[in-house]
Amino acid sequence: MGSQSSFDENAKRCLTRLIQRAFPHSSFPDGPYTRTAESIVTQAEDSLPDKLNLAAGLASLDAAAGGSFADTDDAAADEIIAKMLDAPFFGFVRAISVVTLYNDPETWKLLGYEGASFDQGGYLHRGFDDLDWLPDPRIEEYDGPDQLVEVAPADEPSNEGAK
Amino acid sequence: MAGKSQSLGKAIDNDTEVVVIVGSGAGGGTMAYELTRQGIPCVVLEAGPFLKPEDYENDEWAAFNQMAWLDARTASGSFRVARDFPNLPAWIVKAVGGSTTHWSGATPRFKQHEFKARTYYGDVDGANLLDWPITLAEMEPYYDRAEIAIGSTHRHGRPALPANNNYKVFANGAERVGYKYYATGPYGTNAEPYDGRPASIQDGFNFQGDKNTSKWSTAVREIPRALETGLCELRTESQAVQVTHDATGRANAVLYLDADGNLHRQAAKIVCVAGNSIETPRLLLMSASALHPDGLANSSGQVGRNYQRHTTGSVYARFDKPVRMYRGETMAGIIADEARLDTSRGFVGGYYMETLSLGPAFLAAFVEPGGWGADFTELMDAYANTAGMWIVGEDMPQETNRVTLNSRIKDKWGLPAADVHFDDHPNDVAMREHGYSRADLLYEAVGALGTHHTPPYPATHNLGTARMSARPEDGVTDSFGQTHDVPGLFVTDGSLMTTGAAANPTLTIVALAMRQADHIGEQFKAGAL
Numbered sequence: 001m002g003s004q005s006s007f008d009e010n011a012k013r014c015l016t017r018l019i020q021r022a023f024p025h026s027s028f029p030d031g032p033y034t035r036t037a038e039s040i041v042t043q044a045e046d047s048l049p050d051k052l053n054l055a056a057g058l059a060s061l062d063a064a065a066g067g068s069f070a071d072t073d074d075a076a077a078d079e080i081i082a083k084m085l086d087a088p089f090f091g092f093v094r095a096i097s098v099v100t101l102y103n104d105p106e107t108w109k110l111l112g113y114e115g116a117s118f119d120q121g122g123y124l125h126r127g128f129d130d131l132d133w134l135p136d137p138r139i140e141e142y143d144g145p146d147q148l149v150e151v152a153p154a155d156e157p158s159n160e161g162a163k
Numbered sequence: 164m165a166g167k168s169q170s171l172g173k174a175i176d177n178d179t180e181v182v183v184i185v186g187s188g189a190g191g192g193t194m195a196y197e198l199t200r201q202g203i204p205c206v207v208l209e210a211g212p213f214l215k216p217e218d219y220e221n222d223e224w225a226a227f228n229q230m231a232w233l234d235a236r237t238a239s240g241s242f243r244v245a246r247d248f249p250n251l252p253a254w255i256v257k258a259v260g261g262s263t264t265h266w267s268g269a270t271p272r273f274k275q276h277e278f279k280a281r282t283y284y285g286d287v288d289g290a291n292l293l294d295w296p297i298t299l300a301e302m303e304p305y306y307d308r309a310e311i312a313i314g315s316t317h318r319h320g321r322p323a324l325p326a327n328n329n330y331k332v333f334a335n336g337a338e339r340v341g342y343k344y345y346a347t348g349p350y351g352t353n354a355e356p357y358d359g360r361p362a363s364i365q366d367g368f369n370f371q372g373d374k375n376t377s378k379w380s381t382a383v384r385e386i387p388r389a390l391e392t393g394l395c396e397l398r399t400e401s402q403a404v405q406v407t408h409d410a411t412g413r414a415n416a417v418l419y420l421d422a423d424g425n426l427h428r429q430a431a432k433i434v435c436v437a438g439n440s441i442e443t444p445r446l447l448l449m450s451a452s453a454l455h456p457d458g459l460a461n462s463s464g465q466v467g468r469n470y471q472r473h474t475t476g477s478v479y480a481r482f483d484k485p486v487r488m489y490r491g492e493t494m495a496g497i498i499a500d501e502a503r504l505d506t507s508r509g510f511v512g513g514y515y516m517e518t519l520s521l522g523p524a525f526l527a528a529f530v531e532p533g534g535w536g537a538d539f540t541e542l543m544d545a546y547a548n549t550a551g552m553w554i555v556g557e558d559m560p561q562e563t564n565r566v567t568l569n570s571r572i573k574d575k576w577g578l579p580a581a582d583v584h585f586d587d588h589p590n591d592v593a594m595r596e597h598g599y600s601r602a603d604l605l606y607e608a609v610g611a612l613g614t615h616h617t618p619p620y621p622a623t624h625n626l627g628t629a630r631m632s633a634r635p636e637d638g639v640t641d642s643f644g645q646t647h648d649v650p651g652l653f654v655t656d657g658s659l660m661t662t663g664a665a666a667n668p669t670l671t672i673v674a675l676a677m678r679q680a681d682h683i684g685e686q687f688k689a690g691a692l
Contacts (some may be wrong), residue, residue, distance in 0.1 A: 112547025
């Protein structure tokens with residue numbers, strides 16, 4: 001193989017398709033998935049076993065699809081993935097995907113997360129308590145007539161004989 | 164990213180015998196301040212750097228990579244962390260302030276019966292239960308002092324924090340299922356300015372170090388104050404590798420590596436080991452000598468054993484309306500109704516429910532390790548409409564749950580990595596299942612569309628590996644944290660805990676360190692040390 005990348009455009013399309021089906025979000029455009037695939041390829045290139053496993057795994061996806069996994073429909077793709085779950089390359093792809101796809105300001109926004117807040121003064125004046133579909137609850141500790149029974153009567157050591 | 168060792172505060176000669184404190188977190192940081200304010204000089208050796216509020220990141224992975232203890236470690240045993248996170252048994256901090264940098268702030272006290280677990284729980288099969296050598300009554304004055312130092316809300320005149328969105332769901336659910344003992348605290352973050360630090364701005368980044376300094380940590384309170392006394396030298400990026408003793412068996416020095424790997428020796432009158440419940444037993448085990456062939460202060464064989472991580476689990480509930488749980492204080496919501504002993508529930512010990520929020524980055528990593536596909540993305544797609552809570556309760560000390568030196572895996576210095584072996588006790592499993600079911604009922608009572616049970620993640624509460632005991636054969640230290648075997652050697656962190664109780668441990672670690680510091684101070688005055 002010399003020093004050339006083990007992953008050509010077809011392999012990257014295959015990988016991107018795998019991530020899209022493993023983490024399907026109808027709201028996500030291609031960008032976050034493509035970036036995740038790039039990150040996986042970069043990390044695989046750093047480790048010979050990972051590189052070999054990933055290359056073989058992607059080839060096996062194409063083989064199972066009878067040509068191009070990237071061009072399969074969703075149902076067929078999911079069926080192929082279901083048979084690959086125990087393959088080392090799938091664990092490698094999943095582990096990096098989960099910390100890359102969801103560590104992306106673009107997907108944060110799509111999921112409704114606002115990211116860093118300190119430099120905007122936190123949420124003190126930006127909705128930390130804007131939930132309005134439940135009544136405002138008590139924030140102080142209970143000060144009614146009851147007291148928490150820390151030890152049930154049957155669990156008092158003096159009652160050991162009675163148990 | 165190796166930095167440079169820094170020396171801060173008063174320069175103390177390596178040959179001058181002082182109190183040497185290993186670690187600067189809840190235990191070590193408190194000890195440094197409590198001793199120096201009594202006029203006793205200290206050297207603090209901290210393995211990590213001094214991160215300042217301006218260094219903290221409002222970004223989960225960036226902050227994790229900045230401050231988490233990521234040196235080689237292994238996890239073994241049947242607990243799920245060994246499979247999901249085999250090189251990260253614990254999520255603790257390597258920086259000045261230790262894990263008070265990322266603690267969220269819940270400060271309940273331990274209860275009277277929890278100091279007498281063996282008496283109250285009886286002979287639980289497979290559990291190595293023992294009563295503490297101290298009582299709640301002895302701890303109460305120190306709990307008061309610790310709450311005042313931390314500035315716990317709801318205590319000593321400190322006001323409650325307001326209800327954030329996650330708490331609104333949590334507390335309404337609590338009310339509807341009949342719980343009474345819920346509130347936004349006690350919690351170690353300022354609701355109003357206190358002790359020179361400002362009120363919370365509800366930025367939602369508790370686990371990442373609080374840039375606003377509203378949250379108590381030893382990095383913003385005890386360590387700076389200890390340095391101001393002019394009696395303390397803090398050496399950062401200084402990894403303790405051995406505690407030595409003299410011919411009489413008395414602790415006399417700590418050997419440590421600086422950031423460049425140069426070995427130094429600091430002479431000691433007293434050594435306080437406060438490296439958290441993995442590094443502390445690791446250091447004692449690495450300090451084996453002819454006199455202590457099984458590890459320093461280990462004649463009982465209990466060093467590293469009885470490792471506890473609290474019985475934990477998280478529950479995330481999805482609603483048809485927005486929650487935005489990430490806005491505001493992460494854990495300013497506590498339910499204490501289940502923190503009691505009632506074996507009719509099917510287990511001994513109790514647990515708390517506490518609000519919890521993660522950003523999408525951490526939620527994806529922890530919500531269902533190994534998860535993928537539509538079941539997984541459904542959880543993530545519901546992010547904005549999700550409320551979360553943590554279940555935290557007492558787990559059973561087991562002799563076989565233990566920290567040992569891994570004979571194959573080394574850290575970057577070539578020293579044996581710690582292996583953390585853990586099997587759930589059946590009592591732990593029963594408690595967790597009970598907690599999950601009660602959390603489901605609570606969230607269903609306020610209209611949850613579905614809930615998800617998240618398994619325990621790498622432990623933030625690590626306890627019990629050098630436990631206090633009345634008798635030397637049952638544990639590692641006496642009731643003041645001095646090891647039974649080695650005069651002058653103290654343990655000053657959560658490793659001391661004879662049993663773990665249900666409550667988050669930081670308040671108790673601080674209270675124990677204050678009590679220990681008073682004891683050491685008295686011994687100094689009496690000329691006994």
